[in-house]
Amino acid sequence: MSEPARTNVIAFGAHPDDVEIFAGGTVCSLVQHGYRVGIVDLTEGELGSRGSRELRSKESAAATEIMGVAFRENLGLSDGHIENSLGNRNLIIEVLRRHRPDILLIPAAECRHPDHGAASTLISEAAFYSGLRKIIVSTGPADTSRSERAWRPAHILHYMQSIPFEPTVVVDVSFVWEQRMNAVLAYHSQVFDPTYEKGHDEPETFVSNPGFVKWIEARARAFGYRIGAEYGEPFLYRHGPLGTSDIVRFLGQDSP
């Protein structure tokens, strides 16, 4: 059996539009840089007040196409009930061992939506346990199953959702901003879309309010400004410290 390509980055989301909304520019920029990037959604967002499971799945496929990621998977966990259970951790461990990512982009530990914080804890713990070789998650033969080989991602970055934090890293996403917003706007049932509004009588949500997309843009402009870019996406590095033997190479590559 040939080895699947190693993955540079996996972005995890609790719901199908989370990655696009909160880390979409970073995902698009990584793809443009030529890295192998995948997205893994924990749930299908079936509890969402707008749209349906089927519609959200179609919208997610359209957004995935726009971003050009190498793969996207959905673990089918229960929306509104993301449990930090052995079974759920093992599902994530299987994904990590199969794709062997170096870096994870995951939700912030705290958010107004409890699923996001729950997802953050679940993924962080699974990433750790994935590195323990005595944890076996598959039933396949040991000599052929990649999911039985321990793998721990080297780094985890948390993207910012509704509760702000002082970021450790801001990624310049200016050159992919239009592409990134097109991926967000592919979720016609979730973000404000006058055409969708005309045909549906559904309640307004935090995300479907016309101000939401403006808020996402304003925040990206604000963080971008701090690093000298037009648009930036903030991340928190909580699992540090980062090590280096050469601080000039580590910090100085972007000096003017």
Ligand SMILES: [Zn+2]
């Ligand atoms: Zn969400």
